[in-house]
Amino acid sequence: MDFELSEEQKMVKEAAADFAKNTLLPKAQEFDEKEEIPTEIYQQLADLGYLGMLLPEEYGGSNLDFVSYICAMEEFAKASAALMISISVHNSLICDAILNFGTPEQKKKYLPLLASGKIIGAYSLTEPGAGTDAGSLRTTAILQGDHYLMNGTKAFVTNGGIAGLFMVFVLTKPELKSKGISCLLVEKGTLGMSIGVKEKKMGLKGSDTRELSFADCKVPRANLLGQENNGFKVALSLLNSGRVGVGAQCVGIAQAAYEEALKYSKERVQFGQPICNFQAIAFKLADMVTQIDAARLLVYRAAHLKSTGKKCNIEASMAKLFSSEVANRVVNEAVQIHGGYGYMKEYAVERYFRDARVTEIYEGTSEAQRIVISRELLKD
Numbered sequence: 001m002d003f004e005l006s007e008e009q010k011m012v013k014e015a016a017a018d019f020a021k022n023t024l025l026p027k028a029q030e031f032d033e034k035e036e037i038p039t040e041i042y043q044q045l046a047d048l049g050y051l052g053m054l055l056p057e058e059y060g061g062s063n064l065d066f067v068s069y070i071c072a073m074e075e076f077a078k079a080s081a082a083l084m085i086s087i088s089v090h091n092s093l094i095c096d097a098i099l100n101f102g103t104p105e106q107k108k109k110y111l112p113l114l115a116s117g118k119i120i121g122a123y124s125l126t127e128p129g130a131g132t133d134a135g136s137l138r139t140t141a142i143l144q145g146d147h148y149l150m151n152g153t154k155a156f157v158t159n160g161g162i163a164g165l166f167m168v169f170v171l172t173k174p175e176l177k178s179k180g181i182s183c184l185l186v187e188k189g190t191l192g193m194s195i196g197v198k199e200k201k202m203g204l205k206g207s208d209t210r211e212l213s214f215a216d217c218k219v220p221r222a223n224l225l226g227q228e229n230n231g232f233k234v235a236l237s238l239l240n241s242g243r244v245g246v247g248a249q250c251v252g253i254a255q256a257a258y259e260e261a262l263k264y265s266k267e268r269v270q271f272g273q274p275i276c277n278f279q280a281i282a283f284k285l286a287d288m289v290t291q292i293d294a295a296r297l298l299v300y301r302a303a304h305l306k307s308t309g310k311k312c313n314i315e316a317s318m319a320k321l322f323s324s325e326v327a328n329r330v331v332n333e334a335v336q337i338h339g340g341y342g343y344m345k346e347y348a349v350e351r352y353f354r355d356a357r358v359t360e361i362y363e364g365t366s367e368a369q370r371i372v373i374s375r376e377l378l379k380d
């Protein structure tokens, strides 16, 4: 059993850590306060190959393996979880879906634009009435000649306000319910499409989350991604990447919170000595680092399975479930170690605490992950 990253994977992790530390971390608080990430940051990411990480070079991509990608995502999340989720949706949901399901024309048209950062991608499955039960979505797209006529509302779209291309899941045969779902590529500015106001969130404030609505929105038939009425398969095929990606985000947030707590516990003096000398605090640090290590191993295992083309549904769910719960426990303890200062915006742990909360909710709630895992166990 080999727990070592390859030389290439180590290099990707180190380069991402450098970029995150030098470019993202100094601005992370500002992303949070201003509730946006400046476009120059996306251009810098594109120039360094971080917007086409999983794409082949022929489309302008960096052609990285999935483990390298996950290592980079962990490092980015350590600096800014908001930036990380934005580019993880772009890379592992949009770019990867078009690469795997797109027609040659769709790949040629969209992948170079995505890899070069000329457009950012968004993924839109959730609706106001269809979250965990995503198969019950109600947005329709009825074929009329050479275009689909789309009507409905989508919720919580990450990158909603900055994306140029949206992958939207719709019902093309409403009578077939989840078996009548298709995926359409919808360009920003398509007539009949409206983008809502930016959601005010608890955390990940730099990431842009919006509602989308479609009123007789005309989408060319050529923008169908994958086969008609097979869209739920496209959505399901992306679940593992999304879940392992959120797992990496959790490890990154937790590691950052732990490091802040460790540093603070050595500096803060009470009763004439640093608080790390108190066993109550030292044991918290021991528990934090142990849990983070276990979460990281689960995330890397799932990433390795995915990278080598092996089945990893249960492992991806375990990694997402465990690491999201670890992240929330760790950020809570990091705030506790900071005492009252941890409740103040001046200290980074306040942001980590808010950013971690959503990881137990999106990409499948913790309850949904337990359903996936237990179903697998009880299958026979």
Ligand SMILES: Cc1cc2nc3c(=O)[nH]c(=O)nc-3n(C[C@H](O)[C@H](O)[C@H](O)COP(=O)(O)OP(=O)(O)OC[C@H]3O[C@@H](n4cnc5c(N)ncnc54)[C@H](O)[C@@H]3O)c2cc1C
Binding pocket: 089, 123, 124, 125, 126, 128, 130, 131, 132, 133, 155, 156, 157, 158, 159, 201, 204, 209, 358, 361, 362, 363, 364, 365, 366, 367, 368, 371
């Ligand atoms: C910041 C943010 C960004 C997001 N980005 C995107 C995005 O880019 N694209 C996208 O499509 N979606 C996105 N989402 C949506 C996200 O995936 C959903 O919020 C999530 O799937 C949960 O759906 P819901 O909010 O409707 O909750 P619900 O499904 O209504 O769940 C409410 C509660 O009921 C529980 N529950 C539901 N069903 C069951 C069951 N069968 N058994 C036990 N418990 C159950 C849930 O676990 C949860 O605790 C985002 C959400 C957030 C908050």
